[in-house]
Amino acid sequence: MPALPRLAVLGLALWSALAIAEPDPLDSARWGDMRAQLFAAEATVVFDPRVSVTGPLTAEDAMNVPIAVDATALPEVVEVLVFADFNPITKVLAFRPKAARAELAFRIKLQQSSPVRAAARTADGVWHVGGTWVITTGGGCTVPSTGSASPEWQRRLNEVSGRIWSRPEGNRVRLRIIHPMDTGLAASIPAFYIEQLAITDGQQRVLMEIDAFEPVSENPLFTLDLPPTVTDLVSVQITGRDNNGNKVNAQVER
Amino acid sequence: MKRLLALLALIAVHATAAGFDYALAPRQIAPDTWVLEGAQEDFSFANGGRIVNTAFVVTPAGVVVIDSGPSRQYGEQTVAAIARITDQPIVKVWITHHHPDHFLGNQAFAPKTLGALARTLTDIETEGKAFNENMYRLVGDAMRDTEVVVPTEALVAGIVDIGGHRFELLALDGHTAGDLAVLDHSTGVLFAGDLVFHDRTPTTPHATIARWLNSLDVLEALPFKHVVPGHGPVAADAGPIRQTRDYLKWLDGLLTQSAAAGLDMTEVMRLPLPKLFRQMAVIDAEFPRSVSHLYPAAEEAALHVSSHPAKH
Numbered sequence: 348m349p350a351l352p353r354l355a356v357l358g359l360a361l362w363s364a365l366a367i368a369e370p371d372p373l374d375s376a377r378w379g380d381m382r383a384q385l386f387a388a389e390a391t392v393v394f395d396p397r398v399s400v401t402g403p404l405t406a407e408d409a410m411n412v413p414i415a416v417d418a419t420a421l422p423e424v425v426e427v428l429v430f431a432d433f434n435p436i437t438k439v440l441a442f443r444p445k446a447a448r449a450e451l452a453f454r455i456k457l458q459q460s461s462p463v464r465a466a467a468r469t470a471d472g473v474w475h476v477g478g479t480w481v482i483t484t485g486g487g488c489t490v491p492s493t494g495s496a497s498p499e500w501q502r503r504l505n506e507v508s509g510r511i512w513s514r515p516e517g518n519r520v521r522l523r524i525i526h527p528m529d530t531g532l533a534a535s536i537p538a539f540y541i542e543q544l545a546i547t548d549g550q551q552r553v554l555m556e557i558d559a560f561e562p563v564s565e566n567p568l569f570t571l572d573l574p575p576t577v578t579d580l581v582s583v584q585i586t587g588r589d590n591n592g593n594k595v596n597a598q599v600e601r
Numbered sequence: 602m603k604r605l606l607a608l609l610a611l612i613a614v615h616a617t618a619a620g621f622d623y624a625l626a627p628r629q630i631a632p633d634t635w636v637l638e639g640a641q642e643d644f645s646f647a648n649g650g651r652i653v654n655t656a657f658v659v660t661p662a663g664v665v666v667i668d669s670g671p672s673r674q675y676g677e678q679t680v681a682a683i684a685r686i687t688d689q690p691i692v693k694v695w696i697t698h699h700h701p702d703h704f705l706g707n708q709a710f711a712p713k714t715l716g717a718l719a720r721t722l723t724d725i726e727t728e729g730k731a732f733n734e735n736m737y738r739l740v741g742d743a744m745r746d747t748e749v750v751v752p753t754e755a756l757v758a759g760i761v762d763i764g765g766h767r768f769e770l771l772a773l774d775g776h777t778a779g780d781l782a783v784l785d786h787s788t789g790v791l792f793a794g795d796l797v798f799h800d801r802t803p804t805t806p807h808a809t810i811a812r813w814l815n816s817l818d819v820l821e822a823l824p825f826k827h828v829v830p831g832h833g834p835v836a837a838d839a840g841p842i843r844q845t846r847d848y849l850k851w852l853d854g855l856l857t858q859s860a861a862a863g864l865d866m867t868e869v870m871r872l873p874l875p876k877l878f879r880q881m882a883v884i885d886a887e888f889p890r891s892v893s894h895l896y897p898a899a900e901e902a903a904l905h906v907s908s909h910p911a912k913h
């Protein structure tokens with residue numbers, strides 16, 4: 348074997364070893380597990396400051412920790428996976444931006460202090476990971492929802508409220524769905540949560556798809572932003588279902 | 602983080618060896634009237650939860666205590682501090698509301714002396730235990746052996762005469778669902794509880810701002826000479842009442858406007874704060890907390906309930 352390719356192979360091996368050992372900027376003991384559980388072994392996963400996760404330094408309410416994910420600094424984001432290293436259920440949600448911008452804000456339940464991370468997959472298949480630590484006294488995942496104790500939620504289950512705002516940088520849509528989002532971790536209350544949502548405009552164009560998991564807070568509220576190219580937005584439709592097959596189907600006017 | 606934990610552990614060990622000394626030094630603010638002024642801080646291992654003002658009035662018919670403080674040791678050290686000033690027995694301990702820093706010293710006092718508004722009794726019963734556990738996490742060993750004691754007497758609004766002091770009990774609300782304020786007509790001292798904060802950012806975990814503003818109007822109309830806020834320095838005018846009102850009105854307006862403009866909660870938590878309020882202690886911690894408490898209701902009011910199902 349000629350010398351140059353051998354060196355190149357050695358260099359590549361060293362580079363891979365370094366890539367594997369790339370230190371977690373959030374210094375979490377669980378990062379190795381997250382890498383192994385949530386991403387294929389052969390996938391390229393890099394820490395990237397272009398993916399930002401914004402949350403409170405200290406969460407006042409572990410049942411409702413506000414989180415905003417922004418991957419708009421990356422080109423061609425196909426999908427974004429949000430997870431919390433130290434939650435009993437780590438996966439929080441995934442969203443595919445489609446015609447919307449690659450950012451989403453929502454609230455989550457945290458069982459204890461944890462990194463909250465977003466991994467954005469670009470069209471080249473690379474996962475770009477950003478995140479932030481959120482400190483909390485916790486208990487957010489093993490507490491029953493208030494809805495599960497109230498007769499009212501059954502009448503209002505999957506009721507949607509929302510609104511569309513025109514802003515110089517593009518339309519903003521906020522959507523709130525009445526749902527207990529029970530994790531199944533509170534004693535004798537089974538998991539009951541919204542699984543899938545699709546948000547479309549009046550022309551049936553998909554703005555965003557969201558796969559939600561148990562840690563999304565009760566009565567989920569999503570904030571999404573659209574690029575200025577999406578004009579004449581008079582209404583959005585939101586469709587989807589929970590894990591018991593109940594449908595979400597509503598239209599929100601401007 | 603690890604270094605911080607080690608430091609906290611070290612402090613905890615020292616506290617265990619000596620017990621937690623709050624170094625309570627009652628300050629006389631009016632005839633017969635003393636105040637124990639807390640730090641304008643958040644709960645910490647270093648302050649043992651002493652961020653609150655408690656007070657007592659010495660009368661010929663015994664001592665009236667306003668709030669028992671954040672822990673058993675604080676309550677016990679209050680009893681000792683009173684004994685250094687008077688031989689009079691403690692006849693009444695009035696708890697202004699159900700927040701942990703105001704009633705967790707109850708163990709140090711005879712149960713029959715403890716009183717609070719009926720709503721406060723209920724709230725201590727239902728939420729007291731969780732508050733107590735949280736306080737152990739926040740201030741550590743200063744909480745040692747602290748247990749929840751629910752007051753026995755349900756107080757009602759009206760005049761109570763004790764040893765020639767005409768106390769007017771006011772049953773108000775807004776900071777919580779039950780806020781007791783006490784005006785001693787004999788000295789003109791108004792014990793406002795947490796309805797009034799002074800140079801310290803108000804806390805809002807159980808707040809209803811509209812009700813709170815009503816209560817502040819009631820307090821400002823009273824013939825007082827001194828006001829003892831729940832947190833922050835004693836004042837000889839209505840300044841603290843007005844400051845609390847100004848902050849709550851600003852906060853309420855900001856949240857309503859932000860929700861109407863479609864801001865997400867994470868954005869509201871990062872809004873710049875007016876210079877006027879930046880001077881209040883711990884605003885950087887309290888403001889995002891208040892957003893967490895109060896923004897969801899503002900958002901709900903700003904969103905339109907959809908009556909139209911999507912067409913397919």
Ligand SMILES: [Zn+2]
Pocket residue numbers: 698700776795804831
């Ligand atoms: Zn309070």
